[in-house]
Amino acid sequence: MSGPEHADGDDRRWGFARLTQRAQFQRVSKGSRSGVRSLSLQAAGRDDGPADARIGLTITRKVGGAVERNRIRRRLRAALKSTPDMDRRPAHDYVVVARREALTTSFPALCADLVKAFERIHKSGEGDGRRPGKRHRPPTATGGAVQR
Numbered sequence: 001m002s003g004p005e006h007a008d009g010d011d012r013r014w015g016f017a018r019l020t021q022r023a024q025f026q027r028v029s030k031g032s033r034s035g036v037r038s039l040s041l042q043a044a045g046r047d048d049g050p051a052d053a054r055i056g057l058t059i060t061r062k063v064g065g066a067v068e069r070n071r072i073r074r075r076l077r078a079a080l081k082s083t084p085d086m087d088r089r090p091a092h093d094y095v096v097v098a099r100r101e102a103l104t105t106s107f108p109a110l111c112a113d114l115v116k117a118f119e120r121i122h123k124s125g126e127g128d129g130r131r132p133g134k135r136h137r138p139p140t141a142t143g144g145a146v147q148r
Contacts, residue, residue, distance in 0.1 A: 036113040036117045076110075
């Protein structure tokens with residue numbers, strides 16, 4: 001990899017620390033989620049002290065071919081870099097999962113979607129690892145089956 005890469009994944013080209021390993025992405029996928037029109041945001045807190053927030057991007061093959069995925073990746077990186085008013089919290093990891101709409105959405109609307117997703121993710125559950133909108137249902141005596 002070219003450019004100054006630091007041990008914590010902070011790549012100065014993008015302006016934010018990045019998630020780089022599969023295990024990091026999997027851990028974040030079990031945390032809180034927030035969806036908007038062009039993307040979905042996942043978040044999870046870390047216990048490694050007062051470190052900067054790290055961000056990872058996921059663009060699946062369902063979104064399109066390599067050209068479309070790379071274009072979406074470039075647009076999301078630019079939006080993350082140019083939107084400093086997002087509610088990124090220290091010692092948190094975030095994964096931005098792109099949807100097909102991220103390709104055709106105007107750039108200001110894409111930036112607004114990112115800001116809205118970050119606001120929602122911290123408003124719902126305060127990053128406690130639970131998924132927003134899911135209510136806890138206590139288990140029944142029969143292991144989940146309802147007796148009649």
